[in-house]
Amino acid sequence: MQTLSVDLGDRSYPIYIGHGLLRNPDLYTPHIKGRQVLIVTNETVAPIYLDDVKSALTDYQVDTVILPDGEKYKDLDTLNLIFDELLERRHNRTTTLIALGGGVVGDMTGFAAASYQRGVNFIQVPTTLLSQVDSSVGGKTGVNHPLGKNMIGAFHQPQCVIADTDTLETLPLAEMAAGMAEVIKYGLITDAEFYEWLQDNVASLMAGDAESLADAIYRSCDNKAKVVAQDEREGGIRAILNLGHTFGHAIEAHQGYGNWLHGEAVGAGMMMAADLSRRLGYLNKDEEHALLRLLQAAHLPVKGPADMTCEDYVSRMAVDKKVLDGALRLVLLKGIGEAYITSEVPRDLLDETLIACGAKP
C-alpha cells in the first residue's frame, strides 16, 4: 500500500492506494469520530462491494443509501435521498458519510456531507480510475443543474480516501479510458516526465496491470495535490486542472449529461486545447500527433460529436464557470508539462480548432 498525504493545513488527509483495502477496518476507524456511518453507493456498485465495506464497519450503526447509477441523477432531487436517510435514521453531527462508487457518488456524497447540518465528515472510497485520480483530491463536491454542470456545490475535504485498485478489475473499458483522460491530463499540465512514462506504459495500464495502475494513481494524485495545495479555493493556478474541461463540459451539456462520459469529453477537449495551442504557436505538429496517438491508445475520442456547431460550443462555454466577467478563459499549453490560462483567444482560431476537431462551421 502506498500512502499519499494531501497537505491542506488542518484539512490535510491521506490517500491510501493499493489492493485489498476496501475491507480493511484499520483504514476507516481512525477517520470516524462518532458511532454512525452512512454508506452512499449506487445500484451498480452495491452488489459488488457494499458487503465488503460493511464488513469493515461492524462496530458502528451502518445505514445505506443506494442511488440510481448515472450522471443524469446527479441533481438536487437525488441528493435529497441522502438527506432523507440521514434524518430518518437520526444521524447527528458526528456522523460520517462514506462515498462508495465513482465520481457521481463521490461528488453527491461530498456535497451532502458539506450541507448536512452545515457540515459533517466523509470518506471517499472511489471505485473507478477516474474518481481515484480526480475526485480524490481537491475537495470539489456538488450536483448538476439542467443549465450547467457542477453549478451547485461546495468545497469540502474528505477525512481520507481509500483507492483500492482491485475495484478496477470490474471496470468497463470505456470507464478505464475515461480515467486515463485525467491521468494524461496531469502529465500534460505539470509533469512532462510522467507524460513520457505514460506513453511507454499506456498498454499495460489499459490491460489492467495493478502495479502500473497504482503508480499512475499515486503520480496523478500527487500532481493534483501539489496544484490544489497552492490554491485550495480555485482563485488562480488551480484552474489549469481544467485543461480540456471547458470544451468537454460544452460537449457534455450539449449531448445531455451522461451520453458522453465526462472523461471522454475531456479527452476530446484536450485534443482541442492542444490543437488551439499549436495554432497559437506553442505546440508543434509532432507533439500534437503524439497526444493523438496516446489518446487513441487509451481508447479515447480525439474529436467532438459530429452534430455540434462552433456556435453550440461557444454558447455552452460562455455559461461555464471558467468565464470571468464575460471573457472566455481557456487553459492551453505552452509545451508538454506546462499549462497556462488565457482569456485572449481569437474567435477565428477557436473556430478553426473546433472545425478541425469535428464541429460543423
Add this chain to the structure above:
Amino acid sequence: MQTLSVDLGDRSYPIYIGHGLLRNPDLYTPHIKGRQVLIVTNETVAPIYLDDVKSALTDYQVDTVILPDGEKYKDLDTLNLIFDELLERRHNRTTTLIALGGGVVGDMTGFAAASYQRGVNFIQVPTTLLSQVDSSVGGKTGVNHPLGKNMIGAFHQPQCVIADTDTLETLPLAEMAAGMAEVIKYGLITDAEFYEWLQDNVASLMAGDAESLADAIYRSCDNKAKVVAQDEREGGIRAILNLGHTFGHAIEAHQGYGNWLHGEAVGAGMMMAADLSRRLGYLNKDEEHALLRLLQAAHLPVKGPADMTCEDYVSRMAVDKKVLDGALRLVLLKGIGEAYITSEVPRDLLDETLIACGAKP
C-alpha cells in the same frame, strides 16, 4: 448610522444600522466585486422595498427572484428557483446575491450564495427585527427538511449587512414580538445590564421607537458577534445562542413549520428553559416571573401549544442538531446573563417543566 464590525479574520464584515439605508448606493458598492447582482426577496417585501434597493444599484446588471412568502417554502425546491435565475441570466462567479427580506429569505439566499458555483458573495438586507438581530450575525444559512429545521445548509458570511430601521415601521406586531424574543435572549445569555435596559424599554421598543430599536439591534448583534467570534463553526460556546431553541424547534416541527413563528416558539422555549433552570436550583421565582412579564410585554407566548404531550417534545428534541451522540443537550441559565450547556437533565424534571408550560403529560 451606527456601524458594528463583526470580527472573523478574513471573513470580517460590517453591519450598518440606522434609517434610510436601503437606498444608499454607497453602502452596497464597496461590497460588490463584479458587474452582476441578483436580488432575492419575497412577494410580501418586493412591493414595498424592491424598487428602493434597485434604485441604489443602477450601475449593475440587476436580476430579481421573488419567492413565495413563508417558512414552508424554505426548502430545496424553492432554493432551486434562485439557481434557475442565476443560470438563466448567466451569473458568473463574481456575482453578488442580495437577500432582501426576513430570516427565510436571508437563510435561503445565503445558502444559494454558499452553493452557487461552490460559493459567491452575498449582502444581507434584513427587513424584520428578527433577521436584523439574529440572521445578521453568525453566517448560518440553509433550508428545512420535512424531518428537521435547518438540516441542510452551510456556514457562509455576508460581505455586509444593511439593517434599515425604517423597514420595521411596516412590520406586523406578531413579527416585532418574534424579533423581541431573540433580543431578550441576548440579555438572558450574556448581558444582564442589557436585560435590565430591556425591562425598562420594552414599551418604547414595541411602540416602534426608532432610536431605541437601533440601540437594541446594535447591542443584540454585538452580543451575538462576541459569541460567534469565539466559535465560528459552533463547536462549543456558540451553542448558548440556542437558548430556548431546542424547545422552540420541537414546537415548530410539531405544529408544522410556519404555524408558530420561529420567535414565538423561542419565546415559549425560553420560558421552559428558565423554568427548568429554576427546578435545577439556578434561577429564583422572582427572576422567572420577571422574564414572564417581559415576554408578555413583548407580546410573546409564555406557554407551548395545548395539543403537545411531553413525548411529542422529547421525540422532536431528539432529532434536533443539538443532540450529540444520543444525549439530549440543553442550554439553560445559571443566572440572568449567564447561560450554560448541559446534557444532564433528569427526565422527570424535564416533564415537570413541560407540563408547567402547557404540555399534556
